[in-house]
Amino acid sequence: MLSVCAILALSAVRPAVPASVLTLRGGVSNAPKVQYHAMAAGGAAKTKEPVPANLLSGALSGAYVSFAAVLSITVASALGDVSPGVSKLVFGGLFPIALLHILAGGNQLFTGNTAACAMAYYEGLIDMDALIRNWVVTYAGNLAGSIAFLEAFKMTGLLTGSTAKMAAGITAGKIKATFMQQVVKGIFANWLVCLGVFMATGESDLVGKMVGAWFPVSAFVMIGFEHSIANLFLLPLGLAAGADATVMDTITKNIIPVTIGNIIAGAVVFGGSYSYLYGALGGHTKD
DSSP states (O other): OHHHHHHHHHHHTOOOOOTTEEEETTEEEEOHHHHHHHHHHHHHHHHTSOHHHHHHHHHHHHHHHHHHHHHHHHHHHHTOSOOHHHHHHHHHHHTTHHHHHHHHHTOOOHHHHHHHHHHHHHTTSSOHHHHHHHHHHHHHHHHHHHHHHHHHHHTTTOSOHHHHHHHHHHHHHHTSSOHHHHHHHHHHHHHHHHHHHHHHHTBSSHHHHHHHHHHHHHHHHHHTOOOHHHHHHHHHHHHHTTOSOOHHHHIIIIIHHHHHHHHIIIIIIIHHHHHHHHSGGGTOOOO
């Protein structure tokens, strides 16, 4: 009886949790407005990196996305003739490790930056020149990291058998949609990616960040939406595996429209909406 009373007494004097956070077991989750302004501040900080550092950070992100893509293809293709749903579940369940590695390392990813830097711009933290420069440099870094990883991976001799077959099939499938279909799939994909970044930004511990990032990214992969940076690796990988397509096919039929869709999602659909809800576009102050 005494121990029960002691527990009740301790719980009664537990410090109050600030209104700016939502309590979670094992940590805290910032309220949406706090998360928004933290993401905007993070976007502003990203634009201040020197170009060489930005390029290297972007290249690391491209490599991390490539690692996740190779893992997903290798495991999913090894399942053999199983239900397509099982293959999608495995592929989608593994791919989010890319974003986890990027967030843990604080690296620059173009798709996430379309929202974070746009938020910083809406809040008056950066100008348009800084935003465009970051997007261009980060995209170039992501591309460089993806291609460098691809060239190194080809040297391993692992792009064979079921892995090569799936890689080639993915590339062939990614150039079949119309231009507008690709734009819309790009919008949906980066909407979910930015949501994952937003949720992870608000978490105080690694587990919370993992959960926040995992499900949105897993969802876009399993549904079949299109992510430009992932495709900077997946499409050349499929070409190397023997896909019946050309480099120009992958650029005009996928990369260009998907990139456009990713930008619309990050800068307008996600960044613009949350700025209206919690920031300058809606007339709100940070405090």
